[in-house]
Structures are given as structure tokens and as C-alpha cells.
Amino acid sequence: MTRAIVPASAFPAGHPGRDLLTARTPFLASRSDQRFSYALQLPSTYADDSDPLHVLVAVHGTGRRAERYLDAFADFGEQHGVAVLAPFFPAGISDPNDVHNYKFIAYDDIRFDLVLLAMLDEAATRWNLAVDRFALHGFSGGGQFSHRFLYLHPDRLSAVSIGAPGRVTLPDRNETWWKGVGDIEERFGLAWRPDVVASVPTQLVIGALDDRAQDLATVEPDGNGATRRQRLDRLAEHLRGIGCEPLVTVVPDVAHDAMGVLPVVRDFLAARVVSSLPERRPPAGS
Template sequence: MNKTLSTDDVPPQFLKAAYLVGHVPLKALASDARISYTLYIPPTHYKTGPNAKKLPLLVWIHGTRRKLDALDGGDLVSFAESTPCAILAPLFPAGLDGPNDLDSYKSMRSKTLRSDLALLSMLDEIAPRWPGLETERFFMLGFSGGGQFVHRFLYLHPERLLGISVGAPGRATMLDLTLNWPNGIADLESLFGLAVDRKLIRRVAIQLAVGSADNEVHGGNEFWEWLQKLKGKDPKLSEGEIWLP
């Protein structure tokens, strides 16, 4: 079957059996099969039909370890059931821009990836399959590396966001016109063809969470000094393979 199967095509009592509600299996992104995504859609709250109220959508961006366990019966499932809302969780695997690449998805733009556009493609894919989800404007949540993604996505696409929660991002992008991306926004327009719209950003509800454990550099200073020396010895190591601010 080449036609996209929509929840409007399936009788409500069969949606769970068809894996269209509850835990939705990881699916390859059509525009870039290296990337995949999964959803959790609370079965008792998802409604179909022209008069059904759409469920809000929370996009959850993973951190560097790519752990998705919070969506596998964890806290996010409880949150989705009690709110209620649906959860979309992209998976940007390591190694997209080279064998040592851990960070390329966080900066929105790398040698082979525009991660912001990949996310927008996911939303375009799920909209016709799950017309009962609100995909035009949504909420975003990310911790650590995921927080970096959410923070930068806000600068590029504030018109799509209702609210964001940024947890301990580590490397922040400042609204600084003297620093280049991803430390500042001096070259943002030339890189992305977009301008920062501060008025639209102010309309987004923003939470920044920093905890008591966020008071030291990951790996310690000695690790980063060693990494800097390693990069200096081997200029073939690109920013996508070892990204140092």
C-alpha cells in the first residue's frame, strides 16, 4: 500500500492494533532515511473526525546519549496521559557527519544535515496521518543537547512554537551580533536565509531550567584540553566530527 494510511481511514477500535495510537513504532523520515521518529499518542484522548478537538503536540528532543526511555513507559507517557497531549520524539543518530560525530543535530546546520528542516518534514509527514494532532503550532522540550536544539530552533522558527522548555543546554547561542553561529547570530541570515524575529520570540512561553548538578564542565577541563590538542594535531577532524565552541 503506497497511500499514507490516516487515522481517519481506520475505525477507532482498530487504531491501537494498527499501531496508530499508544506507542507508535520508530519510522524512517521520508526526506532523510538516516533520521527516524516515534510518537506516543494517548489512546483514550485521541479523537478522529471533522469535529474532533485536536490534541496538543509536544516535541521532545533527545540529548547526546540518544536515550528514548522516557517515552517507553516513562515520565513522558504519564505526562501525555494526564495533560493530555501527544509526544513526538525525533531520533538523530550519532555519526551523521562522520564516525566521531555526536553533535551535528544540535547546531541546526552541518555538512549533511539541516536538523530544523528535518523536524519540519516530520511534522509534514504526521499531519495527514494523524489529523487529530495540532502540528501547526506546538510545544518543545529538550535537556542538555536537546536543550541546545530547542533553544536554536526558537531563533529560526518562533512562528511554529507555543512554548518551550530548555533544560541545562550547556552551550548557549546568544542574541549577539558580534559572534558567529552557533555562539551568536552574526551570520544567521547568510547560513539559514532567516532573520531573528524578536517580536515572535516574545510570544513564545519560555522556560529555562538549570539544576544543582549543572555547575561543572562535562568531562572536566582536562578532557576538553586534550580534545583541543587532538584537533590541532589532525586538521582533518571537522567541526561536525568534534565540535568545540
């Protein structure tokens, strides 16, 4: 039996269901594929009858500590009136030893880009959110997912922040996925649109001390460098080649640390996303 999603607006103020579904939500199984789940951090200004909130999606790394992104962006969301959505993509889907599945978008019969888009649609059914375009941040494994998602769905992104990916996909038509984008039409059924990719405000961020070649010892050489910094520079070079102007941010005294780069990520998002949003209409009766 399929049950409909009950929107937050169905619960009056003070109802336990209202409390559960506003501020920090529980992780909810995605209706499209219950192997995956997501949670949100909603600002205190959230209202059912105001203009929809813009959404920031923050994608976890290999360690799957998704909830800490809700903590880390809680003040940002509160200050700027933005909802933060954190998806959770478990390790060990089909292969019990696999930890990389979501990073490459397609894994076995799973399309993780479509899983995320379904989560956003579900969230917009339950909460008053604008999900046609959203901001995206990911670090390490999340950085791998984020720049590949950019290539496939640039029209859905208001901005993207890509943090220290260990393996990069270049916007290169001479290489096939995942090293390049030469076959994305056949593989994903989506057109390669370099002009749209180039139009998305893009940050490439890494710690200045994130330069240990041994950290990538288990990752196959890909010709883009021996360290994350070298690979990020290579990605920046190729993005410039399609007309993109990425902001490359190297954070002093920070190694491979997702939380260590977040201050400059928040600054980027505030400058590129929040400043461009229209002023929100207050709730009725306020």
C-alpha cells in the same frame, strides 16, 4: 516507488493497524530523510474526528535515549490531552565518530530544524494533530537544539523548555553562528526576529548540582562560563536583553539529570501551554 502515508483513520477500532498506530507508536522513518525517525505517545482520548491534538516535541540528549521521553511524558499527555513526539537523530551521520550533529541545527548538508518540521508535517498527515505551533523541550544536547530552534522558528512554538545546554548560542548580532545570530539570514535564509523570540514562553532549567566544570572539559571555552549553570545564566541575561522574560528554574538536589528536572518541566508546560489551549470538541457521536 513513493507510497502515500496511510492515516490512522483508515483502520477501524480493533484492527491491528489501529492498535499499532495509537497509544505508543513504533519509530517511523521520516519520509523526507529516512536516516531519521520519530515516534509518538498518543493519549487515550485521541480521536480522528475531534479537534486536533496539540503536540509536545521532546528532543533527546547526546545519548540518544529518545524513547524514555515518551515514557516520561506519557502521564502528562494523558492528563492534558497532548500528543508527545520524540525525534531520533542518530550519531555517526557522515562522520562515524560524530555525536553532536543535530545540536547546532546545520550539519554537512543536513538542516535538523527542517527535518523536525517535516516529521511534524508527516505526523499530521497520519494523525489528527495541530502542528502549526507546538511546545518544545530538550535537555543537555536537546537543550542546545531547542534554544537554537527557538531563534530560527519562534513563530512555530507555543512554549520552549531549555534544559542545561553545554554550549549556548546568545541572541547577539555581533557574533556569528553558533556563538551568536549575526549571520542567520545568510546561513539559514531566515530573518532574525527578536520580538517574536521574546514572545515565546521560555523556561531555562538546570539541576542545582549541575555545576561541574570538568563535565565540559571536551567543550571549547566560549566566554560564557566554565559550567552549565554559568552558561545558562549568561543565556538568561541575553534573552532578557531582547525583551524575553525566561523562567529560570534551578531544581534542588539534582545534578545533570534529564529525568530529575522533568517534574518542573511538566509544571511549566501545564501552566504555559495546556492552560491556554481551547477546550477540545469531543468526537462525533460521543
